[in-house]
Amino acid sequence: MRKALLTLSVLFATSYVNAATLHEPDAEFITNSKQVGISQANWDHGQSAKLTMQNAYKFTYSQEMENGPFIHDLSKATGFDLSKAQGYDADGPHSLDIIIRDRLNQESLIILKNGKLVDEFYWNGMNKDKTHLQMSITKSFTSMTLAQLVDEGKVDMQDPIVKYLPELKSAPGYAGATVQQVADMRSGIKINFTPGKIWDERMTNVQEWNGVNKYPELKSILDFGATLNKRSDFNHGQAYDYQCVNTEMLGMIVARVTGKSLAENMEQRLWKKVGFEHNARIQSNSHGEAVGSGGLNATGRDVALMMDVLVNGGKNRQGEQILPTSFIDNLLAGNDEVRSAWKNGAESKLAPDAWYKDQIRVFNIEGHKFLAFVGIHGQVTVGEPTTGIVIHMNGAQDEMQATRTVAMTFLNVIPTLLSEVNKQK
Template sequence: MKKSIIVLSILFAFGASATTQHAPDKAFLDAAAQVGITQANWDTGSNAKLNMQNAYRFTHYLEMKNGPFIHDMGKPQDFDLTKVQGHDIDGPIAMDELLRDRLNTEAVVILKDGQLVNEYYWSGMDKNSTHLQMSITKSFTSMTLQTLVAEGKVDMNALITDYLPELKASPSFSEATVQEVADMRSGVKINFSEGRLWDERMTNVQEWNGPNQYPEMKSILDFAKIVNVRTDYKRGEKYDYQDINTEMLGMVVARVTGSSLAESMEERIWKKVGFEHHARFMSNSTGEAVGSGGLNATARDVALMMDLLINDGKNRNGEQVLQKSFADKLLNGNDEVNLAWSNGKESVMAPNGWYKDQIRTFDIEGHKFLAFVGIHGQVTIGEPSTGIVLQFNGAQDEMQVTRTVALTFLSVVPTLLDAVEMQTQQPIGAYLDDKTGEVVIVGESE
């Protein structure tokens, strides 16, 4: 009887068509504890190889269901990663080895124009395996918000307090627009907890590592109210990557729709893109999804989301899910995001780039592409000019280090974009020239 009352309470809180909430997997937690992995330490880099595929089991989570349209990607083409030459600091190396052994990649999916070029899975994964997407989640939260913008329900130039009046007393958010929050230009100042790169009060409210130890904070909004403001840069002038910005976008979605972020994402994104699988969205016990990093989804489905974005916002059934203008604005940037990027630390690696609406745009080695990015090796690349999508899910030991980031974006991505484009233009075959170390594509004329 008690269980029925709890279920009915959840449905009443989120609406009759709510996503299904699940509690942490006790049997899994008990098994994990026997090898020293607990809710408190599951997300440390040393545990990534196991827990990126099982992250949702450590927290509450909401299940998002896919819709009736499921896109058929087709069969893999004759594209062989072993024949593509990558480079590490010690010299040439086959791309499959570079990804699997050097970058701890667990899944690779390559699409062109919505069709499968090839896919690779390691570390026990397959095409049906979900994987923690970390901050790739931010892009999904932003794209959910954009469906409301398209309907005229959210004005990106309005103050965020127009939608979340609780933030009017906030030292940081009180003067920020929704657009500045989406671009990570809100001017928030996070005081890191000792030994961490975040304020532990936020992750406590989200119950990311077990029960909340700050009972005075019932919602992520309670944390946002007390976030400090930067004094070294004016609001809007510096790109500063902070999770709390994304969480506020998720709260705007919830406030405007009257539904939870997970329920809105299910209805507006998950049921419309053509995904093959349901997804799991990590949350706290009250159903607030972790909009900045809690999405557990298959590599194929995340790749398909990027395919939609670079396909003018249309799914492969021809339905407009996102506005074409949204993708265009991401690709073109503007003076505000250019200035903010130049004042941020990522511009050192990629000066020709910017961050807008929770999505990065890069121009590297002649390739201009969009990127969803998450720590520990989660990367989704979409190149509009060629229709190529690259999806990587990883389990890197460290969250985000110079070597792995530079190797991925400055070497692996442009090399693969070149190789895929060459082969799909002349799809007869490819081989690695032992003498030159270059990829040779064998075309019809030969």
Template sequence: MKKTIIAMAVAATTSFGAQALEIHKPDAAFLEQVGAVGITQDNWEQENESLTYQQAYKFTHYVKMHTGDYVWNLGETKQLLDLDKLTGNDYDGEYPLSTIIPFRLKMEALVVLKDGELVHEQYWNGMHKAKTHLEMSAGKSYTGILLSTFVAEGRVNMKDQLTKYLPELKGTGWDGATVEQVADMRSGIEVIKTPGLMVDERQSETQDWNGPSRYDYKNIIEVAQSLGQRSDVKRGEAFEYLCMNTEMLAMLMERLEGKRYVEILEERLFKPMGAEYDAEMMTNRNGEAVASGGHHVTARDGAKLMDLLMNDGKNRKGEQVVSKKFIDELIEGNDEVKSAWQHDGFSALLADAWYKDQIRVLNVDGRRFIAFVGVSGQVTVGEPATKTVIKTFGAQDQMQHPRTVAMTFLDVMPTLLKAVDDIK
């Protein structure tokens, strides 16, 4: 009986939020067009990323996010960085960044801000300033920052157990995990990833990521209920990058607000940061957002989210959107997240780093910068000391490859940050 009551409560919350959304179906004309060259809902993520990432939302259901009354216009395009003179290294030698960025790293956009001013903007492969692009896992950072607004209001305590907010997860692998551990990817949840994928396919199928689901799960919560706990490490001990953690944070906020995640994001971050262009959020057929990676925004607007953190949480008209305390604690880190990072394979590339609140903090060559990271080169970097923001959109064929990760964070980003320092 208790389980039935909980299920009814979840259904009521879901239907309440969905009524306010216009859920767009996959674009039938687009699917027919790309199908002629062998790209389908089944394979769009594995093939032709340089074609699909600029319009991935057309393969799925999606919801539009709209700009608000406050629009921060970054002004006319500027190119104050000479990418022909700046260099980077690949496995076979040194090349100018004009080769490294678009061709070796397959970046399709580069936007750079300094103290809230546009200093460089450049696009490749058909991208332009008004065109949105899939963020992939860089969208997780939107979710972490969004959650911080609830913490600032006193509506969420990060030390509380997740089950306080999502009681239907009691008795599952989540039972005992705090909201903080979930946000830091230290929940201890055991996810058996489908071979060839970075997630359990039950999650992506329930999210209609590749078309209609083959499973009977009604929502992402039901998938989460099926997960157990890792036995090889203590809960909170190890950083393990799992999309399901992000989805539970989104569900927590939906439960508190009685609205869908995309509505909350639009109201609390997208409009307040001064977005110039409408955006898209990939969802399933019920409007349940892919909070771990379904965001589509322009490069200009993606840079604005990081600029909030560089500007002590204020937008460029002076409104406090994100708590400064949240930003300070993120930049400082703590013993738990620093220790947990050492359990991840990429600590071999960079040991002096941590993951906190769905965001990475990296220390490279004496520079500390924040990073929102997508698996195929969708990267936003912010350096608090210089208030510099660098936004890129990538469409790399091999997801999260050690070569491209090392090139991006250990070479290209520090080089660009130094170049911005030198702009007169």
């Protein structure tokens, strides 16, 4: 018996050490920030992005995810001259260094090809070892964590979401939706935006994104999800409608079927396996519910390495299969359902030949077919499987998803970079 108890205690201690570690907000940093008018209540406002995108996790609870023993060697940069490539703004052509740094308010740019570093650029105090809030790029990481559970047979994407989260049975918005529809942002939920915001503040309150929760009756993101109604103009599955709470429900499925938090799963299934160079933080509430839709704080190089797994057929550069090939094949192929739903969404006006599947966009622009992780302040990661090129940019744009900056990025800068990088030997 004594030996058995000793063994059990060792196992418990091991699992605790390996689990993502919960950290409190950085009280000293918050105090200093108040001196320049930035508080927990307003840290995420766009006008402060140049400071807060690099320090976001300090304003909230966060969970630290440790990397693993394998660290991918990006090798020495082969070099890329941004000043010799050209992009466009409303006032005409400019070199890409001006477009990316000055016009798009990017703080870093990392370019890979076939898993090796082409070049990297950093501005506004950023460097290769510094984390940056990735905002909705986090959604893709949550989905890729879920994809592994699907491959293991623990989740069926065609099941009703209420099979895994019965708390949602009372929510008209979710009661008839499948997991796949939720993953594709085709759930059919209706969000009533808080005045002046493009989200319902009850969600961010439950997540303690801006300090203490002002809605104590909502103790979990599931409580918020259970309040949501259904759209009256489209049925489940018919329209692409980008809502963060859909991703949060995917994160709750991950936690429910494994008995471990989303952060723990992401750490074990991605952070310790891909070859990342650094630990990361994912913001959460004080109960350890990670913000799976927008809380990832990671280095640009590590985010680029995640996309490199996708363009490398789901394998890291050590040859280990991280993501199932079927997940990537299905992303790139799309289907009639996601194509039709995309046409009923706002983004189709910018990019008609595209779709959104499993929390990842696929674009066909200027002869380039590429996968994209996208964040609301200009965080962008793209990967082109046919060339092996990956591009990551960490944005700190003061206006969220502005038409001008989105159009410049996806219709001009990304296709130009893909073409110019591919020309190099």
